[in-house]
Amino acid sequence: MLDIKTGEKIEALYKMFQIKGGKRIEKFQTTDMKRALNFHKWYVNRYKEGLLMEIFPQKKVYDWKEKKVEYTFE
Amino acid sequence: MSIQKYIALIDCDSFFVSCERIINPELSTLPLSVVSGERGCVISRSKEAKILGVPMGIPLFQAVERYPECIYLSANHYAYTLISNRIMNLLKEFSPNVEVYSIDEAFVDFTGLTKLYKKNYYSLAKELQAKILQEVGVPVSIGVSRSKTLAKLASDKAKSTRDRICLVGKCKTEEFLSSTDIQEIWGIGRKLGVKLKGLGVRNALDYVKKDDIWIKSRFGKNGLTIKSELLGNIVSKISNEIELPKSLSDSKSFLEFTSDLNFLKNELSIHIHEVCSRLRKINSKTSTIGVFLKTKDFRTYYEKYSIDVPTDFEFEVSKYAFQLLEKMYSSNILYRSVGIVLEDFNSTKKEQLLLFDNDEKREQKENLGKSLDKLEKKFGRNIVRTGFVNKDVPFRQGFLTSPKDV
Numbered sequence: 001m002l003d004i005k006t007g008e009k010i011e012a013l014y015k016m017f018q019i020k021g022g023k024r025i026e027k028f029q030t031t032d033m034k035r036a037l038n039f040h041k042w043y044v045n046r047y048k049e050g051l052l053m054e055i056f057p058q059k060k061v062y063d064w065k066e067k068k069v070e071y072t073f074e
Numbered sequence: 075m076s077i078q079k080y081i082a083l084i085d086c087d088s089f090f091v092s093c094e095r096i097i098n099p100e101l102s103t104l105p106l107s108v109v110s111g112e113r114g115c116v117i118s119r120s121k122e123a124k125i126l127g128v129p130m131g132i133p134l135f136q137a138v139e140r141y142p143e144c145i146y147l148s149a150n151h152y153a154y155t156l157i158s159n160r161i162m163n164l165l166k167e168f169s170p171n172v173e174v175y176s177i178d179e180a181f182v183d184f185t186g187l188t189k190l191y192k193k194n195y196y197s198l199a200k201e202l203q204a205k206i207l208q209e210v211g212v213p214v215s216i217g218v219s220r221s222k223t224l225a226k227l228a229s230d231k232a233k234s235t236r237d238r239i240c241l242v243g244k245c246k247t248e249e250f251l252s253s254t255d256i257q258e259i260w261g262i263g264r265k266l267g268v269k270l271k272g273l274g275v276r277n278a279l280d281y282v283k284k285d286d287i288w289i290k291s292r293f294g295k296n297g298l299t300i301k302s303e304l305l306g307n308i309v310s311k312i313s314n315e316i317e318l319p320k321s322l323s324d325s326k327s328f329l330e331f332t333s334d335l336n337f338l339k340n341e342l343s344i345h346i347h348e349v350c351s352r353l354r355k356i357n358s359k360t361s362t363i364g365v366f367l368k369t370k371d372f373r374t375y376y377e378k379y380s381i382d383v384p385t386d387f388e389f390e391v392s393k394y395a396f397q398l399l400e401k402m403y404s405s406n407i408l409y410r411s412v413g414i415v416l417e418d419f420n421s422t423k424k425e426q427l428l429l430f431d432n433d434e435k436r437e438q439k440e441n442l443g444k445s446l447d448k449l450e451k452k453f454g455r456n457i458v459r460t461g462f463v464n465k466d467v468p469f470r471q472g473f474l475t476s477p478k479d480v
Contacts, residue, residue, distance in 0.1 A: 001097050001098050002096070002097055002098070002099070004096070004097060004153055004156050004157065005156075018138075019134055019135050019138050020135075022135070023330075024329070033098060033100045034100065037100065037104070037145075040145060044142045044143055047142075048142055049138055049139060049142050050137065050138035050139070050141065050142035050143070050144060050145075050146060051138065051145075051146065052109065052134065052138070052146045052147075052148065053145055053146065053147050053148070054147075054148045055097075055098070055147070055148075055150075
């Protein structure tokens with residue numbers, strides 16, 4: 001995915017959820033959008049049911065104690 | 075003789091979907107729908123999704139069963155606001171008089187711009203459309219006419235044209251009105267439309283031809299305003315002044331139904347913090363605090379409380395909000411959402427100080443509020459949790475729309 005402010009490419013986690021009985025069941029997660037889309041195609045052909053996609057961009061977290069930069073998807 | 079005014083309505087096409095496609099260009103040719111939340115409905119559809127037949131407002135659980143080929147994406151309103159601001163700034167550079175009507179719509183005063191840019195109205199609209207597409211990446215439809223109501227109708231018609239621009243001048247107005255169904259008019263809803271059709275008014279031209287006394291006796295002053303606007307006389311002017319909102323609210327459904335009071339309080343604190351920071355942005359303070367609770371079976375409880383000293387500070391608001399929540403709360407009911415409503419705003423510039431108030435404390439609170447906003451601006455939303463009851467109780471909301479997410 002692209003950063004809105006800079007237009008640069010940033011890493012993101014793509015999660016696919018099945019919606020059943022008012023609950024979300026995580027079916028697949030990847031950092032590659034193409035893989036996520038391929039999974040969606042396969043899942044729809046196999047189960048005839050759509051999926052909800054959520055995108056979690058990578059976040060830079062600075063650990064003040066360790067003085068280290070860590071990257072997370074949450 | 076006064077100059078004939080010309081107003082343009084700029085309407086972004088499938089705005090939320092267009093924004094998602096800017097952020098994720100891989101989605102550009104796929105059928106795509108944006109969903110309001112986990113338990114939400116479809117709020118925006120791409121052209122491809124419209125061809126599949128996905129209706130607007132369909133609940134997600136039904137949509138995934140009926141139209142599985144479509145990709146359903148969770149909405150990221152923070153990103154949409156950023157993109158909308160960029161479009162509005164472009165419009166403000168183009169014309170001095172711009173009224174932001176909603177997140178994806180704005181009225182632009184075109185009067186006099188033909189002389190400034192040395193172009194006709196159609197070319198102006200074309201240039202603006204190309205500029206927005208090139209600089210932001212969002213396709214827009216533009217309707218240009220002599221009043222807001224006509225511009226709104228023209229922009230609706232523009233969506234079905236090839237170049238997505240519709241210009242309704244003085245000569246074309248009658249022909250345009252005769253082809254416009256009465257229910258399409260801005261301000262005439264389904265019920266009023268049916269009533270008008272029953273009275274023999276089928277299109278906009280029939281409405282305009284009716285006598286003023288006939289309209290006023292049946293539909294009041296608003297009916298006359300619509301008629302005047304349809305005839306090309308501007309009644310509601312474009313105002314680029316930002317008015318204070320009448321109320322501010324924030325709420326979101328839980329992922330799972332709950333009756334845990336601590337969880338409710340934590341979720342309410344997130345909403346309180348959100349509205350308070352919005353309140354500080356518009357330099358206002360609230361004097362009425364309301365809390366609502368929605369149960370699993372969609373019953374809504376609402377309680378409000380008026381405070382003597384207006385505030386924009388989280389801890390002050392949460393003190394009263396938690397009391398209201400506890401008053402409505404019952405441990406044997408499952409809840410689906412909790413929310414906060416703030417009303418009665420006073421501008422901080424015109425604030426009346428109290429005779430026996432502690433100025434030092436008040437300043438400390440104000441500074442703390444400002445510091446919270448600064449921290450959020452620098453490190454992202456929810457970096458500081460205000461008024462949290464219990465850290466062990468999970469909280470999952472707010473992360474999706476953090477500035478760091480965009």
